[in-house]
Amino acid sequence: MTDEKISRRTLLAAAAGALGARAVERTGLTQAPQDPTKVPGATVSQLGQRSPFNHPRRVPVGGDQGVSLTPLQDLCGIITPSDLHFERHHAGVPAINPHDYKLLIHGMVERPTVFNLEALTRFPSVSRLHFLECSGNGSSSYRASQPNLSPQLVDGLTSTSEWTGVPLAALLREVGVKPGATWFLAEGEDAALMARSIPIAKAWDDGLVAYGQNGEALRPEQGFPARLLLPGWEGNANVKWIRRIEISDRPFMTREETSKYTDPLSNGTARQFSFVMDAKSTITFPAYPAVLPATGWWEIRGLAWSGRGRISRVDVSTDAGRRWGTAELQQPVLPKCHTRFRYLWNWDGKETTLLSRAVDETGYVQPTLDQLREARGRGTSYHFNHIRPWRVRRDGSVVFGLEG
Amino acid sequence: MTARGRWVCWALAFLWSACGNPEPREAGSGAQPPFGFGRPATPDEIAVWDIDVRPDGAGLPPGNGTPREGAAIYARKCARCHGPTGTEGPFDQLVGREPRQGFPFGRDPRLVKTVGNYWPFATTLYDYVHRAMPLDAPGSLTPDEVYGVVAFLLWRNQIISDTAVMNRQTLPRVVMPARDRFVPDDRLTQAQVR
Numbered sequence: 001m002t003d004e005k006i007s008r009r010t011l012l013a014a015a016a017g018a019l020g021a022r023a024v025e026r027t028g029l030t031q032a033p034q035d036p037t038k039v040p041g042a043t044v045s046q047l048g049q050r051s052p053f054n055h056p057r058r059v060p061v062g063g064d065q066g067v068s069l070t071p072l073q074d075l076c077g078i079i080t081p082s083d084l085h086f087e088r089h090h091a092g093v094p095a096i097n098p099h100d101y102k103l104l105i106h107g108m109v110e111r112p113t114v115f116n117l118e119a120l121t122r123f124p125s126v127s128r129l130h131f132l133e134c135s136g137n138g139s140s141s142y143r144a145s146q147p148n149l150s151p152q153l154v155d156g157l158t159s160t161s162e163w164t165g166v167p168l169a170a171l172l173r174e175v176g177v178k179p180g181a182t183w184f185l186a187e188g189e190d191a192a193l194m195a196r197s198i199p200i201a202k203a204w205d206d207g208l209v210a211y212g213q214n215g216e217a218l219r220p221e222q223g224f225p226a227r228l229l230l231p232g233w234e235g236n237a238n239v240k241w242i243r244r245i246e247i248s249d250r251p252f253m254t255r256e257e258t259s260k261y262t263d264p265l266s267n268g269t270a271r272q273f274s275f276v277m278d279a280k281s282t283i284t285f286p287a288y289p290a291v292l293p294a295t296g297w298w299e300i301r302g303l304a305w306s307g308r309g310r311i312s313r314v315d316v317s318t319d320a321g322r323r324w325g326t327a328e329l330q331q332p333v334l335p336k337c338h339t340r341f342r343y344l345w346n347w348d349g350k351e352t353t354l355l356s357r358a359v360d361e362t363g364y365v366q367p368t369l370d371q372l373r374e375a376r377g378r379g380t381s382y383h384f385n386h387i388r389p390w391r392v393r394r395d396g397s398v399v400f401g402l403e404g
Numbered sequence: 405m406t407a408r409g410r411w412v413c414w415a416l417a418f419l420w421s422a423c424g425n426p427e428p429r430e431a432g433s434g435a436q437p438p439f440g441f442g443r444p445a446t447p448d449e450i451a452v453w454d455i456d457v458r459p460d461g462a463g464l465p466p467g468n469g470t471p472r473e474g475a476a477i478y479a480r481k482c483a484r485c486h487g488p489t490g491t492e493g494p495f496d497q498l499v500g501r502e503p504r505q506g507f508p509f510g511r512d513p514r515l516v517k518t519v520g521n522y523w524p525f526a527t528t529l530y531d532y533v534h535r536a537m538p539l540d541a542p543g544s545l546t547p548d549e550v551y552g553v554v555a556f557l558l559w560r561n562q563i564i565s566d567t568a569v570m571n572r573q574t575l576p577r578v579v580m581p582a583r584d585r586f587v588p589d590d591r592l593t594q595a596q597v598r
Contacts, residue, residue, distance in 0.1 A: 119441035
């Protein structure tokens with residue numbers, strides 16, 4: 001079985017490599033002609049490729065239990081290209097044949113039911129734009145900051161996609177939930193059998209079983225062929241490759257909701273089931289490793305998002321927090337979704353620090369690092385949504401502004 | 405018919421179509437006919453996948469293991485990643501009761517979380533080891549082997565004695581040192597940072 005898995009994986013990797021090589025051959029555009037108007041261009045193709053001059057890349061850290069971070073500083077708008085969506089796996093990316101795929105819903109239900117992929121996609125569907133963020137995102141800026149951190153290395157564990165799927169509520173009505181049910185277990189088909197307990201209220205509210213991402217099937221790294229999507233909630237609870245939902249009247253206390261993904265607090269307790277991602281923002285330009293080549297007008301650009309709802313305002317300071325202005329928010333501003341903000345700034349060439357501060361529709365204001373440490377302690381884990389400063393030096397270089 | 409009369413008729417017609425329409429409505433909007441898209445799950449296929457273990461012991465299989473039995477399995481299948489005594493790594497440290505006083509993890513980032521000082525439920529150990537360990541052969545341990553490894557780790561953490569037998573009756577009764585340290589999420593009751 002193990003050999004079979006490995007050989008299938010190797011095969012997939014080899015196939016992907018061959019496809020890539022063929023595409024380069026076909027476009028033949030590794031070098032641009034001196035005058036592109038004087039020679040016919042490349043032919044049409046089955047699968048589009050990025051310009052050979054454009055190389056956005058995730059940063060992978062660790063292997064099959066690792067993460068890969070989205071290059072936030074290289075992207076525009078709010079959608080993350082699917083092949084640049086961040087990754088976090090606990091036992092690698094499983095290869096699942098969609099024809100063999102099953103979702104089992106059982107436990108406190110009237111009709112324990114198995115849905116294959118065809119059945120899931122036959123239900124009335126919805127498409128929604130939502131961010132997905134690992135709850136450990138930003139940990140590098142909470143304790144061990146360095147100047148040479150890029151937006152990707154600080155906050156690259158967040159991405160936004162248009163997700164398509166079937167509302168969990170529709171599936172629960174189909175199987176008939178028994179009275180008294182309050183939680184469900186979501187379990188994945190990876191080698192970690194990733195399992196999380198979820199309050200059933202989230203299913204009735206806005207949870208999905210998603211099978212589509214940005215106009216096509218989910219990527220394997222995001223849970224192909226189907227995943228749980230819990231808008232605004234920490235990434236880990238959005239169980240990928242979902243194969244089983246067990247309805248219950250209590251949580252199951254899996255390792256991922258006890259030993260991990262709990263937040264120790266300075267008062268000698270640990271917060272459990274801390275699902276919602278608090279409001280956060282970060283400047284993606286200018287930020288390390290960008291260098292401003294000249295003084296004058298620059299557009300400060302960034303992303304803001306909140307698991308509690310819509311972003312209502314983003315404040316920007318260009319003088320280390322003495323004065324704050326209001327950034328322009330790019331429409332559409334959607335609940336539980338990345339929101340692009342912009343702020344025009346006339347740089348006079350002096351050293352300064354740029355800050356952004358998100359406010360969401362519940363009135364929650366993104367805290368400073370000191371406020372967050374005061375509320376939770378220096379040793380807390382997960383949910384690091386403090387303000388990120390970016391220091392602009394006289395030579396135009398920009399570095400991350402938190403240290404130690 | 406007056407303009408107002410026409411408007412009332414329109415509104416009534418709309419209401420009728422909205423309430424009396426027998427077609428399936430948009431998912432998520434309330435009532436929904438059974439679509440019948442799935443098929444009934446058989447008890448056998450549920451049993452094969454239903455592996456979770458709850459703190460009350462629900463889901464624990466028959467079988468048993470002792471720290472001595474578990475030590476041999478641990479040495480063969482776990483020590484490579486977690487160290488000969490569960491403290492050496494290179495991966496997660498499993499053994500350690502310090503600090504004995506309080507639960508100062510939020511204050512002190514240097515503290516290492518272990519089974520002995522941080523895990524609130526002993527049943528989680530069974531669930532996780534059976535589910536996902538060892539990393540290169542997840543799901544390969546028999547129930548006796550899992551009970552043994554769990555017993556070994558609880559004994560190394562000075563939570564059970566070296567002769568204790570772990571099984572579906574005894575494991576849920578083990579009280580972990582961190583059992584009462586966990587609190588529900590209280591952030592959403594107000595907009596202030598918590």
